[in-house]
Each structure stands twice: as structure tokens, then as C-alpha cells.
Amino acid sequence: MNVSDIKWEYIFNIELAIENFGYVLSGIGYTLLISAVGFALGLIWGFILSLMRISQLTLLNKFAAIYISFMRGTPTLVLLFLLYFGFPFIGVYFDAVPAAILGFTLSSAAYIAEIIRSALNAINHGQWEAGMSLGLPRQKVLWRIIVPQALRIAVPPLSNVILDLVKSSSLAAMITVPDIFQNAKIVGGRENDYMTMYIMVALIYWGICSGYEVLQRKLEKQFGSY
Known part of the structure; x- marks a missing residue:
């Protein structure tokens, strides 16, 4: 096949786009x-899970460990299908958007929990001892000394989580959410030109993620100066 044989107008139709x-x-x-x-x-639930993971209470620790393992080992699409198509069989109904939000919350929390846990563990234990030696209760040491330092470590990997969420949100189209990917599929089917629409939607996702990358750099700079 020669390059001249490629029908370039079917790769990206600028007028259609x-x-x-x-x-x-x-x-x-x-x-x-x-x-x-x-x-x-997911950040809220993930933070709670991370505290469970470092807890000395065996029940909480095991629950968080099993939850994180299950969510990290289960495809998000399966979770979305379970919430939207499966739960109605037991009398629990979710609209498409709430089902998508719940699904991505439950899934992302597992990754966020491990990021926060590792960031908390990265802080030297002497920081805990120093805070408590000043008479501060453990909770104040956590919130005033440990968490601010851990956030600085956690910002880059947390940014990766939200970038992945932006891209993974396209899976919501599979449960009828009319997002940009779903709309692109509709136009592609109507015009019989999926190539153009998929390239265009890829550029849109790239633009969204680029905006988040700018925010990430600003946060890193702010926490770095802190």
C-alpha cells in the first residue's frame, strides 16, 4: 500500500470537525x-482509607487493605456496569451521572489511599515524636505537622489520578452519559466518519488535561515554597 493510496479526507475531515x-x-x-x-x-474517602491502612486496629487495617486490593484489581467499566445495570436487579436504581460519579469515586479512592499512605509514611517518624513532645495531641500533630508535609509529596501522583479520571470519564458513555465522547460517537455514526470525531475528541481531552497540568505545576511551586 502506497502513501498516495491513503484517503486522507477520511482520516480527518476539517469541515465535519x-x-x-x-x-x-x-x-x-x-x-x-x-x-x-x-x-x-475520592480524595475524602481515600484519605480515610489511608488512615485505616496505617491504623493499629486490625479490623480497620484489613478492611482497607481488602477494599483497596479489590478496587485496584477491578476494571472501572465493570464497576460502572454493576452500578447502572446490575443494581436494579436488587431494587437499587442510579441515574447515569450519579452512577458514574459513584463508580469513579469508589475506584479512584483506592489509588488515592495508597498515594496518601505512602506520603504519610515518607515523613520521618521523628516529626511525630517532636510534635507530641511539645504536648500536642496525636490528631493535631497529624493535621498541623504531618499532613502539610505529606501533601507536598502527594501532589504529583494525585495529579496523575485526576488526569486519569478525565480520560477514564469517557467510559461513562457506556452507561449513556452524554459526555464529549458519547456525542462524538453519535456524530461519527451519523456521518459514518468515526476517525475524524475520535481525533477531535482526543484533542479536546488533551486540552483539558493540559489545563490540569498547568494547575499541577502551580501547586507544586506553591507547596515547594511552603
């Missing part, structure tokens, strides 16, 4: 909502 850009981009709200809320809730 421009004509449908607005429609595809109309789903960006769902993409940002699912990824941002899923990350925020």
Missing part, C-alpha cells in the same frame, strides 16, 4: 463534573 465541534463540546460539562466530583469525593 468544525461543523460538529460545538455539539461535541456541549458534553464537556459532564466530563468535568464526573472527573472533578469523583476526584474530590
Whole structure:
């Protein structure tokens, strides 16, 4: 096959892309909502799980370890299908968007928990001893001394989690969420040109992730100066 035989107009039709850009981009709200809320809730749940993992209470430690292992070993798409298509069989119903947010929250929390746990463990134990020697209770030592230092370590890997969430949010299209990927699929099917639409949606995701990368660098600089 020669390069001259390639039908370049079927690889990226600029006119089709421009004509449908607005429609595809109309789903960006769902993409940002699912990824941002899923990350925020995952951060809260992940932090709780990380505290369970470093807890000396065996029951809490084992529960967190099993949960993290299960969520890291289960495809997110399977979890979304379970919440949206499976739970109705036991009388529990979720709309598509809440199901997507819940699914990404439960999944991302497992990765966030391990990131935070490793960041907390990276702080020298002498920091704990120094804080408690000043008469501070363990909780204040954690929040005022340990957590601020751990955040500086955790920012880069946490940024990777939210970038992965932005890209993984495209899976929500599989449970009928009208995000940018779902809209691109609709146009691609209607116009019989998936190549153009998938290239365009890839560029949109790249743009979103680039924005988060700028925020990541600012946070790293802020925590670095701190």
C-alpha cells in the first residue's frame, strides 16, 4: 500500500470537525463534573482509607487493605456496569451521572489511599515524636505537622489520578452519559466518519488535561515554597 493510496479526507475531515465541534463540546460539562466530583469525593474517602491502612486496629487495617486490593484489581467499566445495570436487579436504581460519579469515586479512592499512605509514611517518624513532645495531641500533630508535609509529596501522583479520571470519564458513555465522547460517537455514526470525531475528541481531552497540568505545576511551586 502506497502513501498516495491513503484517503486522507477520511482520516480527518476539517469541515465535519468544525461543523460538529460545538455539539461535541456541549458534553464537556459532564466530563468535568464526573472527573472533578469523583476526584474530590475520592480524595475524602481515600484519605480515610489511608488512615485505616496505617491504623493499629486490625479490623480497620484489613478492611482497607481488602477494599483497596479489590478496587485496584477491578476494571472501572465493570464497576460502572454493576452500578447502572446490575443494581436494579436488587431494587437499587442510579441515574447515569450519579452512577458514574459513584463508580469513579469508589475506584479512584483506592489509588488515592495508597498515594496518601505512602506520603504519610515518607515523613520521618521523628516529626511525630517532636510534635507530641511539645504536648500536642496525636490528631493535631497529624493535621498541623504531618499532613502539610505529606501533601507536598502527594501532589504529583494525585495529579496523575485526576488526569486519569478525565480520560477514564469517557467510559461513562457506556452507561449513556452524554459526555464529549458519547456525542462524538453519535456524530461519527451519523456521518459514518468515526476517525475524524475520535481525533477531535482526543484533542479536546488533551486540552483539558493540559489545563490540569498547568494547575499541577502551580501547586507544586506553591507547596515547594511552603
